[in-house]
Amino acid sequence: MKRRLVWIGACLMAAFSTVAVLQSAYAATGCRVEYSVTNQWSTGFQGSITVTNLGDPINGWTLTFAFPDANQKVTQGWNAGWSQSGATVTATNAGWNGTLAPSASVNVGFTGTWSGANPSPASFALNGTTCNGTAATPSASPSSPAPTTDPWSPPSDLAGPLDRVWAHQEETYSNLYGFRNYGWDQLVANSGTVNYCVRWDSTAHVTAAQRDAVHATLQRQYQKWMDQMLDNGQGWNGWPYRQVPVKVVGWAVRDRAQLEWTDASVDVYVNNIRENAPQCGEPCGRFFHQDGNYSGCPGGAAHHYDQSLWLTAGFQGGAGGDWGQRIGSEYYMSNLSAENVHILLHEIGHTYGLDDFYDWDPTPGRGFIMKAGSATQITEFDKWMLRDFWRHLKSRYGL
Known part of the structure; x- marks a missing residue:
């Protein structure tokens, strides 16, 4: 079994960290992606992708990336709707995980096929914004309310x-x-x-x-x-x-x-x-x-x-x-x-x-x-x- 972990950023540092700030007039944007191959065999592999929102709250997300090798194909996945056109792969939120608060993460996974080589994608984009790896400048929108001190709060x-x-x-x-x-x-x-x-x-x-x-x-x-x-x-x-x-x-x-x-x-x-x-x-x-x-x-x-x-x-x-x-x-x-x-x-x-x-x-x-x-x-x-x-x-x- 082989396992690889790739942090996607503007450049690869010794601590696997990158720095970037992306913002618009209306909402701060930014994201980080961790891509790993959790299992690999002669003709197939299992991939895992964790996306962290480093900007303002997101309601509905689409993650896109491109495989470097033409023989890399997604066959099925979970925690998102998956599609592939040529080398470009698209993962769209499921009905239950479309909301990402600031600093919140979502993990998606897939199984795929490969032959010859199985390199990691070079970059990822969340809702069209390239994920460069560090927190963006927050917008001036009101802050979220502080969490309740007692986490045990089921419906009455x-x-x-x-x-x-x-x-x-x-x-x-x-x-x-x-x-x-x-x-x-x-x-x-x-x-x-x-x-x-x-x-x-x-x-x-x-x-x-x-x-x-x-x-x-x-x-x-x-x-x-x-x-x-x-x-x-x-x-x-x-x-x-x-x-x-x-x-x-x-x-x-x-x-x-x-x-x-x-x-x-x-x-x-x-x-x-x-x-x-x-x-x-x-x-x-x-x-x-x-x-x-x-x-x-x-x-x-x-x-x-x-x-x-x-x-x-x-x-x-x-x-x-x-x-x-x-x-x-x-x-x-x-x-x-x-x-x-x-x-x-x-x-x-x-x-x-x-x-x-x-x-x-x-x-x-x-x-x-x-x-x-x-x-x-x-x-x-x-x-x-x-x-x-x-x-x-x-x-x-x-x-």
């Missing part, structure tokens, strides 16, 4: 139900505060990334294109939960991560011939059967090594996995926990382009400690993703349940 009609949910968890979880392998713990241990193994519990074959789509869909759905921890691109209540890269480091399968690729972009585990299903090696799994000791993992800690995406043929419904998520392989593969893979979203919620609601409903008639079958996307109530977990656990991380 949700405050009571949220209190009841937390009280219920305190009563029913056997080790609510002492458990140390929530998704929160995994993210902090990895400095804001999460590694996955795909347990391919099916006899179907998987092409390289399908593999990449499996990865991209997982990234897109995972980020939907992470975005609930942001307000205008900034972390809520000390949340330190704007974008959480999801890295699929391994696939587990019964028969290597089922995987129709020959590149070494992921580790492949063959016929390592646990729970009557293929599993990536236990020496590499956080579930089995919560002390972080991966000395027995081939390739070391970089090849460890925190969670498993367990895709089982004929499986109905789902399951989730600190070990990962299990859903039907047919369901997942038929929803690779879906905006919301709602069963997966529900199960990721369990990884972060959120409860099931089969026997009671704190918001009768409203529906939310953690009440199975009542919603197909993350709701405001889900968001504040997630935030409630964070505010109760964050002190363990010194934040």
